Amino acid sequence: MNNNKFMDFLERILLPIADKLNNNRYLTALRDGFMVALPLIIFGSIFVVIANFPFLDRVISKDAYAAYQNALGPASAATLSIMGLFVIIGIGYKLTQHYGGEALYGGVVALASFLILTPQVLGKTAGVIPTSALSAQGMFLGIFTAFTSAELYRFFVKKNWAIKMPPGVPEAVSKSFSALIPIALTLTIFLVVRILFSYTSFDTVQNFIYTIIQKPLTALGSGLPATIIAVLLIQLFWFFGLHGQIIVNSVFDPIWYTLNDQNLKAFQAGQELPNVITKQFIDSFLVGMGGTGMTLAVIVLIFLIGRSRQIKELGKLGGPAGIFNVNEPIIFGLPIVMNPLVLIPWLLAPVVVTIITYVSMATGIVPKPAGVIVPWTTPIIINGFLATGNHWQGGALQLVNLIVVMLIWWPFLKILDKNYYENEKKASNES
Amino acid sequence: MKKILLACSSGMSTSLLVSKMRSYAESVGEEAEIWAVGQDQAQEELKKADVLLIGPQMRFMKKKLEKYAQEAGIPIDVIDPVSYGRMDGETIYKKAIALIEK
Numbered sequence: 001m002n003n004n005k006f007m008d009f010l011e012r013i014l015l016p017i018a019d020k021l022n023n024n025r026y027l028t029a030l031r032d033g034f035m036v037a038l039p040l041i042i043f044g045s046i047f048v049v050i051a052n053f054p055f056l057d058r059v060i061s062k063d064a065y066a067a068y069q070n071a072l073g074p075a076s077a078a079t080l081s082i083m084g085l086f087v088i089i090g091i092g093y094k095l096t097q098h099y100g101g102e103a104l105y106g107g108v109v110a111l112a113s114f115l116i117l118t119p120q121v122l123g124k125t126a127g128v129i130p131t132s133a134l135s136a137q138g139m140f141l142g143i144f145t146a147f148t149s150a151e152l153y154r155f156f157v158k159k160n161w162a163i164k165m166p167p168g169v170p171e172a173v174s175k176s177f178s179a180l181i182p183i184a185l186t187l188t189i190f191l192v193v194r195i196l197f198s199y200t201s202f203d204t205v206q207n208f209i210y211t212i213i214q215k216p217l218t219a220l221g222s223g224l225p226a227t228i229i230a231v232l233l234i235q236l237f238w239f240f241g242l243h244g245q246i247i248v249n250s251v252f253d254p255i256w257y258t259l260n261d262q263n264l265k266a267f268q269a270g271q272e273l274p275n276v277i278t279k280q281f282i283d284s285f286l287v288g289m290g291g292t293g294m295t296l297a298v299i300v301l302i303f304l305i306g307r308s309r310q311i312k313e314l315g316k317l318g319g320p321a322g323i324f325n326v327n328e329p330i331i332f333g334l335p336i337v338m339n340p341l342v343l344i345p346w347l348l349a350p351v352v353v354t355i356i357t358y359v360s361m362a363t364g365i366v367p368k369p370a371g372v373i374v375p376w377t378t379p380i381i382i383n384g385f386l387a388t389g390n391h392w393q394g395g396a397l398q399l400v401n402l403i404v405v406m407l408i409w410w411p412f413l414k415i416l417d418k419n420y421y422e423n424e425k426k427a428s429n430e431s
Numbered sequence: 432m433k434k435i436l437l438a439c440s441s442g443m444s445t446s447l448l449v450s451k452m453r454s455y456a457e458s459v460g461e462e463a464e465i466w467a468v469g470q471d472q473a474q475e476e477l478k479k480a481d482v483l484l485i486g487p488q489m490r491f492m493k494k495k496l497e498k499y500a501q502e503a504g505i506p507i508d509v510i511d512p513v514s515y516g517r518m519d520g521e522t523i524y525k526k527a528i529a530l531i532e533k
Binding site: 035238242245317321328331335377 | 439440444489490491495512513515516518
C-alpha cells in the first residue's frame, strides 16, 4: 500500500514535467527542428561510413584512397557538417507554423537572422561564411536566433504596420510591402545586435554565445555525472510508462549533437577524437541494444531461462521488434512500467553500461564515437561498429555490455518468471 | 470504412500494433484503414481519421492533440498499457470502433 502511494506520488510529479517539456512550444519546435535535419544528417553519415570503409586504405594506393575520399566528401560536407543550418530553418518554420503564420517565411527569416550574426570572414578572406560556423559549433546561437527571430517576426506581423499607399496603387503592390515590413524589421534588429557586439571583446555574437553558454554547457554535458543523471531520468520516466527520450532529449540534444560534431571534425581530419559522450554514445550504446534499458538482454534471458507461458509469449512478441530497438512490448508487457520487482535492474543496468562504455573509450580500449549518426533502429553490433567509425571493437563492446545487462537482470527475471509460472500452475489446477 | 490512426513518438511501436489490428479486422471480415504516425505528424494526419489512439508512453501528448481532435470532430484516447504491452490487436480495435460509434 505504501509502495503504491509512493508510486502515485512520483507519477504526480513526473507526468506534469513530461507534459510541460513535451508541450512547451520552444522545446517542441527544437525537437521538430532536429527531425527536419535528421534525414540529411543520416545521409551525410552514410557517406562518412562509406568513405572510411575499413581496410580500404590498405587495399588501394594512397593516392587512389585520397581521391576516393575527396569524391565522397561533399556528401557529408553539405549535410552533416553544416547541420546547424537545417535545424535553424526547421525551428523557425515549426515555431511560426505553431503561431499560425507563414511558416516558410519564419524559416528563412531565422536563417537570414543567423547568417547576419555569423562571421563573414575567414582569416583574411572576406565574403565567405566559414562552414564551421554553420555546424554544431553555431548550434546554440542558431537555436536562440531561431526562437527570437520567429518571435520578432510574429510580433511585427501582428502589429500589421503597413505603408499607406496613395489611392490608385494596386492592392498587390501594397500587399507585397506587408510581408516586407516584418521581415525587414526583424533582420534590422539582428544587424544592430551584430554591430553592437563588434564593439565588445567577444567581437561576434557567435563567439559570445559559444564562450558564455555553449562551451560550459557542453563541457558539463560531456562528463560522466551529467550523463548518468540524464540516463537515470530517461529510465525513471519510462518506469512510469512515459517516453523518456522524447522528454530528456529535448533538453540534451543540442549538447549531444555539438559534442558529436566535434568528434566528426576530428575524425575527418584524422585527429584524436575529443569526446566520449556524444549523441551516438547514447543512441548506440544505450538505446541501440534492444531499445531503452537495453531490453535485448531481457529478451535473450527470456529465451534462456523463461518457463512461464506469459514470459515466453512476450519473448516471441518482443523479440523481432527488439532487434530493431523497438521495445514497447517489453516495457508494457513484462511489465517494466510500475513494476517494483524490476526497478533495480532497470535503473542499475544502464548506469553500469554507461560507466563501462565510458571507461573503455576514455582509456582507448574501444575507439570513441566517430561523429556519424546511425539510425537508432540499426541492430546491435552493426550499430556499435558503425558508431565508432567502422571499428569491430564498438560491436564487441556492445556484446560485452549485453552480457553484463543479462547478469544484472538474471535474478530479477527469475523471480518474476517464477511468480508467473506458479500463478499459471494454480490457475490450471483450479480449472 | 473506418479510419483508425495510431500515434506514438516516431510511429514505430504503434506500427507493430497496426499489423495486429489489421489482421484482426480481416479475420472478422471488416474493412478498416489503420495506420501509425510519429508525434510530429499526428496533428496533420488526424484530419483524415475517424479516431485517434495514442500510445501510453506518449500520453502527455493527449492534451495538445485533444484540441486538434475536437476541431476535426473525432474522438481521441490513450491506449491502455496492458493491451499495449500484449499488442492486443483485438481489444484495441474494438475499443477504436466503440469510440467511433459512440
